[in-house]
Amino acid sequence: MSDKEILLVEDNPDDVELTRIAFDEAKVANRLVVVRDGAEALDYLFARGVHAGRDPEDLPSIVLLDLNLPRVDGREVLQAIRENPRTRSLPVVVLTTSTEPFDLESAYALGVNSYIQKPVDFERFVWAVKQVGLYWLVLNQPRDP
Amino acid sequence: MQHQDLSLPSIEPAGDTAELAALREALAASQAQVRALAAQQEAMAYGISHDLRSPLRTIDAYSSMLERDAGAALDDSGRERLGRIRAAAARMASLLEALLDYSRVERVELASAPVDLGLFADLALAELQEVDAAKRVTATIAPGLVAVGDERMLRLLMTHLVRNAWNFSGEQVKLDVSGRQEDGMIHVSVRDAGSGFDPRYAQRIFEPFQRAHLAEQGAGHGLGLAIAARIAERHGGRLHAESTPGSGSVFHVELPAAT
Numbered sequence: 001m002s003d004k005e006i007l008l009v010e011d012n013p014d015d016v017e018l019t020r021i022a023f024d025e026a027k028v029a030n031r032l033v034v035v036r037d038g039a040e041a042l043d044y045l046f047a048r049g050v051h052a053g054r055d056p057e058d059l060p061s062i063v064l065l066d067l068n069l070p071r072v073d074g075r076e077v078l079q080a081i082r083e084n085p086r087t088r089s090l091p092v093v094v095l096t097t098s099t100e101p102f103d104l105e106s107a108y109a110l111g112v113n114s115y116i117q118k119p120v121d122f123e124r125f126v127w128a129v130k131q132v133g134l135y136w137l138v139l140n141q142p143r144d145p
Numbered sequence: 146m147q148h149q150d151l152s153l154p155s156i157e158p159a160g161d162t163a164e165l166a167a168l169r170e171a172l173a174a175s176q177a178q179v180r181a182l183a184a185q186q187e188a189m190a191y192g193i194s195h196d197l198r199s200p201l202r203t204i205d206a207y208s209s210m211l212e213r214d215a216g217a218a219l220d221d222s223g224r225e226r227l228g229r230i231r232a233a234a235a236r237m238a239s240l241l242e243a244l245l246d247y248s249r250v251e252r253v254e255l256a257s258a259p260v261d262l263g264l265f266a267d268l269a270l271a272e273l274q275e276v277d278a279a280k281r282v283t284a285t286i287a288p289g290l291v292a293v294g295d296e297r298m299l300r301l302l303m304t305h306l307v308r309n310a311w312n313f314s315g316e317q318v319k320l321d322v323s324g325r326q327e328d329g330m331i332h333v334s335v336r337d338a339g340s341g342f343d344p345r346y347a348q349r350i351f352e353p354f355q356r357a358h359l360a361e362q363g364a365g366h367g368l369g370l371a372i373a374a375r376i377a378e379r380h381g382g383r384l385h386a387e388s389t390p391g392s393g394s395v396f397h398v399e400l401p402a403a404t
C-alpha cells in the first residue's frame with residue numbers, strides 16, 4: 001500500500017472534516033494534506049509560493065479534487081497537472097456534489113482518472129471514500145514518476 | 146422577483162425595410178433575453194446541485210455519528226428524533242435531485258439512439274429491491290420495447306414510472322410492462338396492482354408538486370411523474386394514466402419507435 005500522503009483540495013470546511021472522518025473510519029492511514037483552493041493546490045504540487053520549501057519530487061499518492069474552488073478552479077488545477085510532465089501521471093479523482101453532464105465532460109476531457117459524486121448519506125460517503133482508498137492506494141499500480 | 150417581458154412585438158405587414166429592421170432588432174433583443182434567462186436558470190440549477198447538498202451531507206453525517214456513538218446514552222425518544230432528522234435530510238436530498246432533474250429535462254439537448262425501455266424498467270426494479278428487500282415482487286417485462294430517444298432521459302422516465310408503481314404497492318408489488326407499436330410510435334403500458342388513484346386526478350398527477358395521496362400512503366416529492374411526463378413530451382410523445390382505486394393503475398407512455 002502506498003504510504004504517501006493524500007492531497008485533498010476542498011474549500012468547504014465541513015466537507016474537509018467529513019472526508020477526514022471517512023478516511024479514519026475506512027482505516028486509511030495515509031496523511032491527509034488539505035489545501036483550500038486551486039491556487040494553493042498548484043503551489044503545493046509544484047513546490048512554490050507558500051509551499052516553496054517542499055521537495056517538488058515528493059508528490060502525493062492521489063489528489064482528491066473538488067471542481068468549484070475559489071481563485072483557481074478545479075478544472076484549471078487539473079489542466080495544469082496534466083500539462084506538466086512531472087505531474088502528468090498523477091492520479092486525480094474528482095470528488096464533487098455535481099453530476100451535471102457539463103462537469104463530467106469537462107473533467108474527463110481534461111484527463112481526470114475518476115469522477116465521484118459525494119453521496120448525502122454518510123454511510124455511503126464513508127463507503128465511497130473507502131473504495132477510493134482501496135483502489136488508488138492498494139490496488140492501482142502507479143507509474144514511476 | 147422581477148419578471149421580464151418576453152413577449153414578441155406584434156407582427157404586422159412590413160411596409161418598408163426600416164420597419165422590418167426594427168422588428169428584426171426587437172426579435173434579436175427578445176431572443177437574447179430568453180438566452181439570458183436560460184443561463185440564469187442553469188446557474189440556479191447548478192447552485193442547487195452543488196451548494197445545497199453539502200450542508201445536507203453534514204446534517205446526515207453528524208446525526209449518523211451521534212446515533213452510532215451516543216445512541217446508547219439516549220432514550221427511545223432521543224433516538225427517534227435523530228432518526229427523524231436523518232429521514233428529513235434524505236427526503237430533502239431526494240427532492241433536490243428531483244428539482245435538478247426537472248430543470249434538466251427542459252434544458253438538456255436530447256440525443257437520439259435506440260433505447261430498451263424494458264431493460265431500464267428491470268434495472269429500476271432491481272435498484273428498488275436492493276433498498277427494500279422485504280417487498281415481494283412479481284414482474285413481467287415484455288422484451289423488445291425499444292424507443293428512440295435520449296438514453297439518460299428515457300431511463301429516468303422508466304425509473305420514475307417503476308418507482309411510482311413500487312411506492313403505491315404495499316408489501317406485494319405486481320408490475321406488468323408491455324407494449325405495442327403503431328404508426329411509428331411505441332405504446333408502453335406500466336401496470337401495477339397497487340392502491341390506484343382517484344380518476345379525477347388523472348391529469349393533475351403529472352403537474353409538479355401535485356399529489357393525489359398523503360406521504361403515509363406512498364406519496365413522494367411530487368415531481369417524479371411531472372419529470373416523466375415532460376420527458377415523454379420532449380420526445381414528441383406523451384404520458385397518461387388510468388386507475389381503478391383499490392386495484393391499481395396503468396401508465397401509458399408513447400414514444401417514437403425504433404424502425
